[in-house]
Amino acid sequence: MGTLPDISRRALARLGLAFGAAITLKPAIAAEEDMILESGVMVRMRDGVRLATDIYRPAKGGKALPGAFPVILERTPYGRNVVSRSELSVAEPTPKSRADVARFFVKQGYVVVYQDCRGRYGSEGAFVKYLSDGADGFDCCSWLVTQPWCNGKIGTMGLSYAAHTQGALGCANPPGVAAMFLDSGGFSNAYQGGIRQGGAFEMKQVTWALPAAIEAPESKADPVRLAALKTIDIKGWFARMPWKRGHSPLTPAPEYEDYVYDQWEHGRFDDYWKQMGLYAQGFYDQFPDAAMVHMSSWYDPYPRTATDNYIGLSKRKKGPVRLILGPWTHGDRSRSWAGEVDFGKEATIDGNLAPDFWQLRLRWFDRWLKGEKNGVDTEPTVRLFVMGGGSGRRNAEGRMEHGGHWRAEADWPLPGTQLTPYYLHERGRLSAETPKAGSAPLSYDFDPRHPVPSIGGTITSGEPVMRGGAYDQTENATIFGAQPPYLPLAARSDVLVFETEPLAEDVEVTGTISATLWIASDCLDTDFTLKLIDVYPPNPDYPQGFAMNLTDGILRCRYRDSWDKPAPLVPGQPTKITIDAFPTSNLFKKGHKIRLDISSSNFPHFDVNPNTGGPEGGGGGAWKVALNQVFIDQDRPSHVMLPIIPARG
Numbered sequence: 001m002g003t004l005p006d007i008s009r010r011a012l013a014r015l016g017l018a019f020g021a022a023i024t025l026k027p028a029i030a031a032e033e034d035m036i037l038e039s040g041v042m043v044r045m046r047d048g049v050r051l052a053t054d055i056y057r058p059a060k061g062g063k064a065l066p067g068a069f070p071v072i073l074e075r076t077p078y079g080r081n082v083v084s085r086s087e088l089s090v091a092e093p094t095p096k097s098r099a100d101v102a103r104f105f106v107k108q109g110y111v112v113v114y115q116d117c118r119g120r121y122g123s124e125g126a127f128v129k130y131l132s133d134g135a136d137g138f139d140c141c142s143w144l145v146t147q148p149w150c151n152g153k154i155g156t157m158g159l160s161y162a163a164h165t166q167g168a169l170g171c172a173n174p175p176g177v178a179a180m181f182l183d184s185g186g187f188s189n190a191y192q193g194g195i196r197q198g199g200a201f202e203m204k205q206v207t208w209a210l211p212a213a214i215e216a217p218e219s220k221a222d223p224v225r226l227a228a229l230k231t232i233d234i235k236g237w238f239a240r241m242p243w244k245r246g247h248s249p250l251t252p253a254p255e256y257e258d259y260v261y262d263q264w265e266h267g268r269f270d271d272y273w274k275q276m277g278l279y280a281q282g283f284y285d286q287f288p289d290a291a292m293v294h295m296s297s298w299y300d301p302y303p304r305t306a307t308d309n310y311i312g313l314s315k316r317k318k319g320p321v322r323l324i325l326g327p328w329t330h331g332d333r334s335r336s337w338a339g340e341v342d343f344g345k346e347a348t349i350d351g352n353l354a355p356d357f358w359q360l361r362l363r364w365f366d367r368w369l370k371g372e373k374n375g376v377d378t379e380p381t382v383r384l385f386v387m388g389g390g391s392g393r394r395n396a397e398g399r400m401e402h403g404g405h406w407r408a409e410a411d412w413p414l415p416g417t418q419l420t421p422y423y424l425h426e427r428g429r430l431s432a433e434t435p436k437a438g439s440a441p442l443s444y445d446f447d448p449r450h451p452v453p454s455i456g457g458t459i460t461s462g463e464p465v466m467r468g469g470a471y472d473q474t475e476n477a478t479i480f481g482a483q484p485p486y487l488p489l490a491a492r493s494d495v496l497v498f499e500t501e502p503l504a505e506d507v508e509v510t511g512t513i514s515a516t517l518w519i520a521s522d523c524l525d526t527d528f529t530l531k532l533i534d535v536y537p538p539n540p541d542y543p544q545g546f547a548m549n550l551t552d553g554i555l556r557c558r559y560r561d562s563w564d565k566p567a568p569l570v571p572g573q574p575t576k577i578t579i580d581a582f583p584t585s586n587l588f589k590k591g592h593k594i595r596l597d598i599s600s601s602n603f604p605h606f607d608v609n610p611n612t613g614g615p616e617g618g619g620g621g622a623w624k625v626a627l628n629q630v631f632i633d634q635d636r637p638s639h640v641m642l643p644i645i646p647a648r649g
Contacts, residue, residue: 027041027042031063033060033062034059034107035056035059036057036058036059037054037102038054040053042124043139043140045135045139049118050123051116051124051140052080052116052121053080053115053140055112055149056102057106058111064149068151068152069109070110070153070154070369070370071110071113071144071150072110072112072154072365073156074115074156075136075140075166076116076117076120076158077117077120077127077161078120080098080114080116080122081098083096085331086183086331086332087100089334090334090351101358102114104358105362108366110365111149111150117133117136118133121215126255127255128255128259129209130190133169134168134169134171134172134276135172138172138174141169141174141175141176142175153179154177155177155178155179155180155364156169156177156179156182157180157183158181158182158183159184159185160184160330160331160460163182163183163184163185163186164187164277167187167277167280168277170280171283172283173286178368178369179291180291181292181293181295182293182295183296183331184296184302184306184331186305186306188281189281190279192304193301195278198556198580199554199556199563200527200555200607201263201264201607201617203466205260205263206260207234207462208461209250209253209260210229212256213229213252213256214226214230216255225253228252229253234464235464235480238480241608264616265615267615267617268563268564268566269563281308287316289317290317291320291321292317292322293324294309294323294324295324295333296324296325297325297326297328297330297332298327298385298582299339299457299459299469300329300331300460301460303325303458304583306323306325307323307512320377322381322383324382324383325382325383325384326384327347327385328347329459329467329468330460330461330468331460333349334356335347336348337397339468340469340471341469343387343390343403344401347404380409380410381409382409382410384406384407384412385405386508386587387404387587388508388586388589389403389405389589390402392542393539393541400542402548404587414645416645416646418643421639422594423632424498425439428497429501430498430500430594430595431500434634435633435634439633441520442496442630443628444494444600444627445625445626446494446611446625447625448608448626451602451603451608452600452601453480453481454466454604455472455474456468456549457549458605462604470550472542472546472547473488473489473490473533473597474489475487475488489597494599494600494601495597495598496597497595497596498598499535499593499595501593502537503590503592503594506587506588506647507588508585508587508644509584509586509642509643509645510584510585511583511585512583512643513580513581513583513641513643514578514640514641515553515596515638515640515641516576516577516639516640516641517631518574518577518630518631518636519557519575519638520572520574521569521572521611521627522571522572522626523571523611523624523626525556525557525609525613526600526626527554527601528554528557528577529552529598529599530554530598530640531552531581532550532551532552532581532584533547533548533550533595533597534593535594536592550584554602555579557569557575560577596640611623611625612624
């Protein structure tokens with residue numbers, strides 16, 4: 001799709017119904033004293049499909065104020081007039097309605113526009129996840145700048161998919177966009193975070209699709225289809241894998257099954273993954289010179305997206321680019337906890353980076369859409385939360401006190417980072433010492449029918465099968481795939497555990513985690529996983545200690561040398577691989593241990609490799625048990641590279 005960076009508002013108006021024109025088939029109009037809502041405006045896209053749009057405008061005495069205002073736009077698949085679960089604060093924990101959020105900004109002199117994505121709620125057309133949002137976002141902005149109530153400046157906002165829609169329209173460089181606030185999304189490269197990772201497929205795409213299909217217009221119009229979807233036992237389906245296209249939990253909604261399988265079966269990094277909406281990295285040069293915030297969190301699927309977008313766009317764009325990284329799960333920026341772990345009162349946006357999230361966005365938009373000299377442009381470029389430093393005891397809510405603090409930085413990766421290799425040794429040691437000659441490789445059987453269960457991590461939209469966050473790495477009855485007697489994951493024979501000695505001093509690790517392993521397998525393909533863990537010593541509340549997951553990664557070995565040209569392993573041949581995990585930030589306190597777990601599965605976070613080298617996406621067929629090895633000798637020094645931050649006086 002071509003971009004139109006120099007198109008004038010008059011020229012856009014002349015295009016009329018070609019695209020961007022609104023068909024107002026008697027939209028509902030609701031008037032309050034200080035706000036007017038025009039609901040259900042159908043804005044036509046270039047292909048004739050019309051998207052349902054709600055417009056909130058400033059008013060006085062129930063009448064719209066004259067003149068033009070900056071516009072704040074959110075494009076969402078979750079319903080333009082449906083409550084967003086994340087629009088809340090510490091002081092107001094009940095989520096606000098879209099109208100309430102709009103009212104907050106309208107009172108400050110903005111027009112607020114919410115639009116249903118194509119094929120969702122009130123909008124026409126077919127929903128194909130992520131792939132129409134670049135063109136539709138461009139067309140929506142093109143329409144906005146022609147409206148008499150728009151002064152030509154647009155700010156975009158939204159969480160998750162509504163951040164992906166921002167990244168997609170940014171790739172198209174639409175007119176008017178002057179400020180963006182991307183919260184936990186905006187794919188830098190969906191092949192490496194959000195849909196796939198290290199060649200493996202993120203199963204949250206399935207658990208997201210099922211409730212989305214239930215809410216789809218096609219389901220609402222078809223009682224039989226709706227009933228079929230509502231009776232799906234998703235846990236049962238996950239326990240009975242592999243599936244086949246046409247015989248999966250999404251089969252009652254074929255359009256949702258089709259796009260999920262398109263993502264799943266596209267194992268190679270080909271042109272499919274380089275489309276607008278999935279691959280901002282390929283379009284950075286086309287992004288508008290807008291002021292941008294990229295925000296995510298350590299237990300979110302998108303910290304790599306945020307950091308990659310920050311790095312790529314801050315080097316190219318004239319507008320300021322900012323990065324915020326907290327300790328939360330997806331969109332839970334007003335919580336101090338994630339999973340079983342609490343990070344303290346400093347952890348929230350509220351009272352730390354701003355009074356609340358609404359004020360944080362308002363100040364950004366006021367500076368870059370209105371030109372107010374409010375000091376935003378002088379604030380730190382990078383603000384991140386360093387986890388750790390807490391008591392390790394159980395708090396009143398039953399969560400482990402890990403603690404942490406916010407820190408301001410000039411750039412990402414952090415200046416002064418010392419990349420330090422920690423080597424894997426015999427008897428499960430992890431240290432900066434290089435391995436000795438003659439150390440025997442470590443081996444284990446990886447049975448794909450008994451994968452290592454996912455206990456927390458960078459997961460969202462996974463309920464009721466999985467959930468994200470920080471957890472003690474011990475099985476219990478609430479964890480999918482866990483089995484009695486519910487032992488620590490470290491007790492499994494297919495998990496290799498490497499730990500430092502108790503630390504003699506505090507060690508901060510902040511940045512991207514990467515492991516270089518020498519491996520072998522007796523199969524044509526298999527996976528290797530890593531998990532970085534902060535191990536607490538025992539205390540009265542946790543007599544077995546507490547093994548807290550920080551980040552994890554995976555590599556499907558067929559992609560070890562090339563994402564677009566997979567190649568089978570040579571059975572038994574030692575092979576060098578690299579596994580990249582998402583970034584994190586943690587202070588390992590004196591007396592703690594740094595731990596690295598190596599295995600071959602993390603399910604249901606990722607699909608399970610059948611070890612056969614067969615096509616991606618399952619489809620039935622035999623699964624094989626793989627004999628996998630990790631080499632730890634002087635000539636094949638497997639190690640993890642930790643980004644160590646020197647102590648600061």
